[in-house]
Structure formats: structure tokens, C-alpha cells
Amino acid sequence: MTDKREPILIANGQGFWGDSILGPVRLLREGPLHYLTMDYLAEVTMSIMQKLKSRNPKAGYATDFIKILERILPEAMEKGVKIISSAAGVNAEACLEATGEVIRQLGLSGVKVATVTGDDIYHRIDELLDAGEALKNMDTGQPLASIRDRITAANAYLGAFPIAEALDQGADIVICGRVTDPALVLGPMIHEFGWSPQDYNLLAAGTVAGHIVECGAQCTGANYTNWREIDNFALIGYPVLEVYRNGEFVVTKHEGTGGKVSVQTVASQLVYEMGDPKNYITPDTVVDFTTIQLRQEGRDRVRVSGIQGAPPTEFLKVSISYLSGYKTVGQLTIAGPDALEKAKLCADIIWKRLEYDGVTFDEDNKLVEFLGTNVCHAGIAAPPEDPAEIVLRIGVKDADREKVNRFGMEIVPLVTSGPPGVTGFAGGRPKATEIISYWPALLKKQYIEPVVQVQEF
Amino acid sequence: MKTIRLWDIAYARSGDKGDASNVGIVAYDERGYAFLREVLTPERVKAHFKEICRGSVDRYELPNLKALNFILHDSLGGGGSESLKTDAQGKTHGLGLLYMKVEAPDDLPVYPRR
Numbered sequence: 001m002t003d004k005r006e007p008i009l010i011a012n013g014q015g016f017w018g019d020s021i022l023g024p025v026r027l028l029r030e031g032p033l034h035y036l037t038m039d040y041l042a043e044v045t046m047s048i049m050q051k052l053k054s055r056n057p058k059a060g061y062a063t064d065f066i067k068i069l070e071r072i073l074p075e076a077m078e079k080g081v082k083i084i085s086s087a088a089g090v091n092a093e094a095c096l097e098a099t100g101e102v103i104r105q106l107g108l109s110g111v112k113v114a115t116v117t118g119d120d121i122y123h124r125i126d127e128l129l130d131a132g133e134a135l136k137n138m139d140t141g142q143p144l145a146s147i148r149d150r151i152t153a154a155n156a157y158l159g160a161f162p163i164a165e166a167l168d169q170g171a172d173i174v175i176c177g178r179v180t181d182p183a184l185v186l187g188p189m190i191h192e193f194g195w196s197p198q199d200y201n202l203l204a205a206g207t208v209a210g211h212i213v214e215c216g217a218q219c220t221g222a223n224y225t226n227w228r229e230i231d232n233f234a235l236i237g238y239p240v241l242e243v244y245r246n247g248e249f250v251v252t253k254h255e256g257t258g259g260k261v262s263v264q265t266v267a268s269q270l271v272y273e274m275g276d277p278k279n280y281i282t283p284d285t286v287v288d289f290t291t292i293q294l295r296q297e298g299r300d301r302v303r304v305s306g307i308q309g310a311p312p313t314e315f316l317k318v319s320i321s322y323l324s325g326y327k328t329v330g331q332l333t334i335a336g337p338d339a340l341e342k343a344k345l346c347a348d349i350i351w352k353r354l355e356y357d358g359v360t361f362d363e364d365n366k367l368v369e370f371l372g373t374n375v376c377h378a379g380i381a382a383p384p385e386d387p388a389e390i391v392l393r394i395g396v397k398d399a400d401r402e403k404v405n406r407f408g409m410e411i412v413p414l415v416t417s418g419p420p421g422v423t424g425f426a427g428g429r430p431k432a433t434e435i436i437s438y439w440p441a442l443l444k445k446q447y448i449e450p451v452v453q454v455q456e457f
Numbered sequence: 458m459k460t461i462r463l464w465d466i467a468y469a470r471s472g473d474k475g476d477a478s479n480v481g482i483v484a485y486d487e488r489g490y491a492f493l494r495e496v497l498t499p500e501r502v503k504a505h506f507k508e509i510c511r512g513s514v515d516r517y518e519l520p521n522l523k524a525l526n527f528i529l530h531d532s533l534g535g536g537g538s539e540s541l542k543t544d545a546q547g548k549t550h551g552l553g554l555l556y557m558k559v560e561a562p563d564d565l566p567v568y569p570r571r
Contacts, residue, residue: 044538139475218470225468225555226570264468264483267522271481273472274526277519290519306521329541367534367541376549379508380556395541436538438475 005034007242007249008192010185010209014038014085015216017045017062023216023238024068028075031240031254036076037184038065038085039214046178047321047436049089050122050153060091066098069173074106077172084163084174084184090153092117095175096455103457111173111457114166118450119178121318121443122154128447135318135441144441150322152436156443157317159283160206161197162450163187169454178319180282182210185241193245197284204287204309205247207280212251212269212304213239219251219269221259232258237300248305250297261300283316283445285309316448320439326404326432329367329395330411333424336388342419343370343390349418350394350410359406361396369393391424397435404432458560465567467493469551474528476536477512478547480554483524485568490523496559502527505557509550527554 011033013024017040024036040062053060065087076083088095092115103111121128125148128135135144155178164187166174176184186206189195195202212219219239221230230236237257242250251266253259270292274280277289286309293306334343347368354360369375371391373383396407408430415422463469463482466489471480482497484490499514506514512530519526533547534540544550 223470225464225470225552228570264485267483267524268468268470268481270522271483271519271524271526272470272479273474274479274481274517275474275528277517277526290521292521294522324539327539327541369543371543376544377553377556380505380553393543397539397541438537440475 007244008034010035011240012037012213027238028072033081035082035188039181041086043319043438047153053091058094061089061095062087069102086176088175088177100457112171113173114171114454116162116176119155119158138440147322153321156448158450160186162452164190165452167191181214182207185210200285200309202247203285205307207287208307209241209249220253221265224265251302263294263296266302315442318441318443321436324437325399325435326401327397327435328404328408328430328432330430331393334390335421339390343392346414353410365397367395401432461561463557464555469555471547471551473546476533477528477530478532478550480527480550
């Protein structure tokens with residue numbers, strides 16, 4: 001370890017594949033930083049990437065990452081800011097190659113790029129089943145055999161230690177496959193402070209820090225209930241963590257940026273996507289969220305302390321994706337008078353025309369929503385009495401792609417063969433798209449060996 | 458007693474966990490938290506989301522954050538890419554919970570939305 005600095009500054013500039021590319025650009029430009037993380041992988045993302053790769057061997061990673069590197073890499077190298085990202089998806093090799101290409105095009109040299117892999121078990125399923133690993137669905141208990149021939153991606157969630165190892169080896173950029181979201185932030189803490197695999201409380205603290213920032217601006221005022229308190233959403237500051245050796249950290253953001261860091265904005269994010277708060281399980285530790293203490297210690301500064309962790313389980317979580325049919329959704333706008341009544345008639349017409357042609361769907365596989373009547377808060381907030389206009393949103397899912405496409409043909413005709421005031425059919429006929437379902441499972445750690453490789457460009 | 462909405466004493470955030478949504482609700486102060494603990498039974502939350510939640514409701518307590526966490530099973534029309542619903546990820550369920558009207562003691566502090 002070369003660095004003895006404290007605190008270290010870690011920021012997260014991407015909450016998912018599709019987040020604003022201004023996040024990382026502004027984090028580098030608008031204040032001091034040591035590490036910049038970018039989180040790209042949602043559960044379904046791996047499957048999309050696997051599909052892209054099957055069509056093109058050079059695809060299957062988060063291409064946004066490469067576009068962002070083009071914009072930020074010179075400044076990051078000049079300032080000594082290291083970049084850690086789960087951009088590799090299912091194709092670390094291609095992501096590494098594209099990163100190398102950007103480095104050359106920018107005229108930079110001596111840039112060390114690490115890949116963290118070993119998570120991909122798509123081609124090892126049979127080997128694992130033969131070894132006696134059932135990979136049962138964690139939620140339903142079903143055996144994997146029921147979907148074996150429809151699997152489209154399978155990855156184990158890796159922890160933070162391989163990322164720390166990559167940094168130990170001098171990496172300037174670390175490109176990871178499926179690692180847990182908080183690992184991107186915990187990795188540099190382990191590297192800087194030399195935390196060991198038995199430092200459960202420290203690892204838990206780093207995990208909580210990662211949980212707070214993993215959705216980018218959601219901890220700095222975005223999505224906060226009392227939204228009028230939040231200034232300058234347009235240039236909202238993405239989160240910066242000031243982390244101390246003892247595991248305490250401060251959640252903050254760069255001076256002068258929009259948004260707000262308060263006990264409320266941080267607590268909001270702590271309860272986001274949470275299950276049992278006493279058992280937040282990661283590959284490195286099991287965190288008890290009921291031990292977290294928050295304190296406002298200054299403007300846009302919340303200190304987090306007291307966090308306790310326990311030894312991890314002997315398992316890694318595995319996410320398996322599989323094809324489970326097709327779906328499509330279309331919409332029409334229906335103007336008043338009598339907007340809602342006419343929208344209901346439109347839905348009825350669509351089902352009846354399909355039925356005439358022998359096309360029917362299970363009730364559970366049909367959806368009709370009248371947007372503007374409190375669809376999101378059905379049964380909770382009173383709908384308007386006579387809405388001036390309604391968006392009819394209508395969809396189906398089915399194992400048969402052709403049936404789904406047949407449905408898609410009966411929406412636009414309503415414009416000329418239904419009640420008056422039907423419009424807003426932009427986009428034409430909706431087409432069937434694949435439904436990728438998610439199969440969570442557990443796998444004994446002994447079967448997964450993380451691989452860290454460093455290459456200089 | 459006075460009639461309040463939960464947004465007078467708390468804030469919330471929600472998201473998805475498979476086909477369940479998770480709704481975290483956090484009180485602005487300790488009295489508000491004690492009140493939430495008393496009022497927000499899983500049964501009451503289930504009844505509030507009667508047109509949305511088709512499964513059971515689990516409740517967890519985080520006194521350190523003055524928060525309760527609810528898991529609303531079978532609420533997202535399949536969840537993930539399976540769902541046809543507009544709110545396939547339960548992003549609006551937190552605000553949905555805050556709509557709840559409850560009878561509260563007259564001296565329970567409220568924090569009106571700005």
C-alpha cells in the first residue's frame with residue numbers, strides 16, 4: 001500500500017446502465033476525489049448482455065462506460081483518480097479491449113487496467129449440477145431442471161476483495177463482471193486501509209456506505225418525499241463518501257452542487273430495496289442495519305457510525321436469467337367528453353376482435369390500465385370524477401410469440417374503427433419482446449474463484 | 458384526536474425485490490415513530506394496498522432510523538421484466554403508504570409538506 005491518506009474520498013457517478021452521463025463528468029470536475037465508481041448491473045442487465053454477446057462476440061458489456069471514459073479519462077489520470085466499474089457485464093475481454101482503444105485514441109500511456117472475473121457460470125451449470133449443487137430457486141424452492149433449457153445468463157455475485165487486489169496491483173481502472181453493488185465502494189477501502197476478511201464491522205460499514213451511494217443521486221435529495229426542500233435538481237450533486245480508517249464515514253457532495261444531504265435523504269436510501277434489516281447478506285459480511293447511527297454534522301454532511309457486521313455465509317448468491325415467454329404493451333390516448341367510458345369501450349373492443357379471431361389470453365396474462373385514474377395508487381387515492389383525457393395502456397404476455405404479435409395488431413385500428421377522440425398511437429404496432437425472468441439461487445463459495453488480471457496500456 | 462395523513466409525520470421510499478415491493482417509512486421524530494409502530498400493523502398495510510398487494514405483508518423495525526420496512530408480496534404483476542404494469546418496480550408504493558389517513562393524538566407533532 002502506497003497511500004496513507006485519510007479520509008479517502010469515494011464517489012459513485014452511475015446508479016444503473018442508463019443513468020445520466022453527467023454524473024461522473026461533474027464529480028471529477030467539481031471537487032476533490034480519490035475513487036470514482038460506476039455501477040451498471042441490474043439483474044436483467046446480465047441477460048441482455050448475454051444476448052448481445054451471442055449475436056456479436058465483441059458485445060456484452062456496458063458501452064456507456066466507454067463513452068464516459070472518452071470524456072473523463074485524461075482528467076482522471078491527471079488528478080490520480082482511480083475508476084472502478086461493473087461495466088464488464090458478460091464480456092470483460094471486449095470491455096478491456098475497448099478501454100485500451102480509448103486509452104490509445106486519447107494519446108495516454110502507462111494506464112493500468114484490471115479485470116475482475118470468475119463470476120460467469122453460464123457454461124458451468126451442468127458441471128455444478130453434477131457436483132450436487134441444486135441451484136434451487138431461493139424464493140420458490142423449485143429445482144433448476146424446470147428451466148434448465150431456457151437459461152440465458154448465470155452469474156455469481158463476487159465480493160469486494162478481488163477489487164482490492166486489483167488496486168493492490170496498481171490498477172488505475174478496475175473493470176468488473178457481476179460483483180455486488182456495494183463492493184465497488186468497499187474494495188478501495190480494503191485496499192487503502194488494509195482491512196482483513198475478519199474485520200466484519202469495518203466490512204459492514206463499507207457495505208452500508210456502498211448501499212447508500214449505489215443509486216447515485218437518490219441519497220443526495222433525488223426521490224425524497226419532501227421534494228420542495230431540494231434545490232437545483234438539474235445540477236444535483238452525486239454522492240461523495242469521506243471514509244475513515246475506523247469505518248466511520250461522512251456522506252456529502254461537492255460544494256455548490258444541487259440537492260441536499262440530510263439525515264432524511266440518507267435514511268430514505270438506507271431503507272430502499274431492503275429486506276430483513278438485521279440480515280443484509282453480502283459475500284464479505286452480514287450487516288445489521290439496525291446498528292446504523294446517522295448524525296447531521298454540518299450542511300450537506302451526514303456522519304454514519306456504529307455499524308456492526310457478522311461473518312458471511314458459506315454461499316454466494318447466484319443470479320440466473322431465463323426466457324419465459326413474450327409480452328407487449330401498447331397505448332392509445334382517448335380525449336373527452338366521456339374519456340374514461342370510451343377508453344373502457346376501446347379495451348373491450350380489442351379483446352372482442354381478438355376473440356372473434358380465436359385469440360384469447362389467460363386473465364392473469366392481460367393488463368388494462370387507464371392512466372389518469374390513479375393506476376399507481378389504485379384503491380388508495382380517489383380517482384378524478386370526470387377525467388378530461390385518459391391513456392389506455394393495454395398489454396398481454398404469452399408463451400406464443402405469434403399470439404402476442406397478433407394482439408399488437410388490434411390497437412391502432414381503434415383510431416378509425418372505434419369511438420371518437422382516439423389518438424396518440426405513435427410508434428405503430430407494438431411487437432412481442434422476450435420476457436427474461438430471474439432465478440435467484442445459492443452456490444457454495446468453493447466453486448467460485450475470482451480472477452484478477454492487470455494489463456498496462 | 459385529529460385526522461392526519463402519514464406524510465404529516467413521516468417520509469418514505471419504495472422499490473422492488475422480485476415480485477414483492479419494499480416500502481420503507483421513516484418518522485421525522487421519536488413520537489412519530491412510536492405512533493407508526495402502533496398504527497401500522499401488517500394487516501392495516503395490507504388492507505391499505507388491497508387493490509395492489511395480492512400476497513402477505515412482512516414488517517421489520519429499525520428503531521435506530523425511526524423506520525419501519527414493509528415487504529408487500531405479490532404486488533408487481535410478476536416483477537422485473539415479467540410485469541406489464543406501469544409501476545413494475547413499486548417505485549410509487551412509498552407515496553401510496555403516505556396517503557393513509559389516521560386518527561392521531563392532538564399533540565402529535567406534524568411536519569406539513571412545504
